[in-house]
Amino acid sequence: MRTALFALLVLAAIPAFASAGGPTAAVDVNATGFTDAGTGTPITLVAPGTTVTWTVSSGIHTVSAVDGSFASDNLGVGESFSHTFDAQGVVPYRCAIHASMIAAVLVV
Secondary structure, eight states: OHHHHHHHHHHHHGGGHHHHOSSEEEEEEETTEEEETTTSSSEEEEOTTEEEEEEEOSSOBOOEETTSSOBOOOBOTTOEEEEEEOSOEEEEEEOSSOTTOEEEEEEO
C-alpha cells in the first residue's frame, strides 16, 4: 500500500521538478506532515549532490530515513536538519514520533 502511495505521489510531483532544482532544497515540517517548499507535495525532487534541509514550523518531529541512512534528533520549532543525497533513487523518510508522517526524496 505504501509503495503504491509513493509511486502515485512521485508521478504527481514530476512536473514540478524544474522548480526544485539546484544544490539545495527546503522542506517544512509541521503538524500536517512534510511539505516540499518548491512543489507543495510530500515528494522532494532533487539532483544528485543536493542538500535537503528540513525545518520544523510546529510541534516536535524527527526526520528519519526508512532505510536507516540518516536520522535527526528530536527537532523543535525553528530547528533544522540537513542531509546530502548523492545517489539516484527514492529515499522514503518519516517522523519517528508521528508514524503517519511519511514522505520521500526522489534523486534523479
